Amino acid sequence: MNLAQAAQARPPGDPGGENVLRLADVTVRFGGITAVDAVTLDVPGGQVVGLIGPNGAGKTTLLDSVSGLRTPTEGRIVLDGADVTARTASWLSRHGIRRTFQRHQAFGWLTVRQNVLVPLEWRTRGRGLLGDLLGLPHRRRETEALLQRVDEVVELCGLSDVRDVSAATLPIGRLRLLEFARAIVDSPRLLLLDEPTSGLGQRETELLREVLLGLVRRHELTVILVEHDVDFVMGLADRVVCLVQGAVLADGTPAEIRRNPEVIAAYLGN
Ligand SMILES: Nc1ncnc2c1ncn2[C@@H]1O[C@H](COP(=O)(O)OP(=O)(O)OP(=O)(O)O)[C@@H](O)[C@H]1O
Ligand SMILES: [Mg+2]
Incomplete structure (x- = not known):
């Protein structure tokens, strides 16, 4: 069963449809560089969103904004209906947003x-x-x-x-799994993962996949998964968003994104 099927298998009445996260025109600028460019995104509870795109597309900066490490230059971030744009990282982590980093922070x-x-x-x-x-x-x-x-x-x-x-x-693969463990131990509501398979061996990647699948099936866990391992992200995500130069180029099912000519030209074809 993949995640899309797992989501469909939820019992009736399970609140899977409400938006846990809403990004409205989120823009992050560093001086003259627009790292995130008017991103608008609604993420329903229980959804696994894959976030892909070339190096420098703004994926990490977007996670930094959602996790409170970087206040957007413009736009709003709404968590469970409440505007949290100006909230600190520690406030957000205590209210269910947990993340991992591209470089481990153990x-x-x-x-x-x-x-x-x-x-x-x-x-x-x-x-x-x-x-x-x-x-x-x-x-x-x-x-x-x-x-x-x-x-x-x-x-x-x-x-x-x-x-x-x-x-x-610890070797790097196990350090990455440790960082993942730290992100899930407090049962987050929204989990932000920044290239979680980087540094993992094949067996560790499979373990991570199984653990993530189990968490999403058993709990109302919403995930944004930034990942360059395209097969990993396409196999797990209900929905994939492709970011290019800070802006959303495409947003669809894994199958739609795989055959989207613009995504192939900008990212998948490389
Ligand atoms: N602290 C910063 N100061 C200035 N520019 C930054 C800063 N952080 C990121 N940038 C720039 O913002 C843009 C987006 O970077 P970001 O790290 O978010 O991309 P990314 O999609 O995560 O890339 P990668 O796949 O390589 O991790 C890049 O042009 C980057 O150079
Ligand atoms: Mg990054």
Whole structure:
């Protein structure tokens, strides 16, 4: 079953049709460069949107805007009906937007488990969950439920055998999976993935595909997937958007995008 079929298989009454994310004329300029050019996009809940396009097309900049790292120069970003254009990255992450980066952002000096715990720390309202884990036994009980969640996700991402190893010692593929684990551990509503297969071996790519499929099937998870591995993105996405020079060149099903002559000329044919 692919994701489109999984979405159709949702039980009646499941709120799959509401727009989780709405981008209205989002523009990002760096001096004279228009990196994102009046992008308008509605993303319904549960949809997996593949975002493709040549190097420099503005894909990462668009994810930066949606995740609050870069306020758009113009336009609006609406999450679940609320304007979040000026919200900070930490506010957005606490309200269900999680992401991975093109270059992994793991903390090398922490173990795999500790790394996956960090995104949950805010849930202890500043009581220092990580400090508890690292040193204070009497407060450890409080953290057990969260640690259980950490271990579930570590296992899901195939990292159980290295869970107590410091991240700095991991090869790149496993670091990328660690970053993915960190992005999903707090059960996001909207997951933004920036080239998640880069650095992964074939088996790791397959694992990532299976985990993503499972998450989308079981939860109301909405995904924007930036990816240069065309087969990976076409196999997972319900819908593919092709960005060129910051603007939407095409928006359609994977099959439509694959045969779109403009997309072939600008990107797929290269
Ligand atoms: N911080 C910045 N300052 C100035 N220009 C930037 C900055 N970040 C990105 N750009 C420019 O914005 C444009 C879009 O870059 P972006 O990284 O979003 O592209 P991309 O589609 O993610 O490319 P790639 O596939 O190579 O990752 C490029 O022209 C890039 O040089
Ligand atoms: Mg990029």
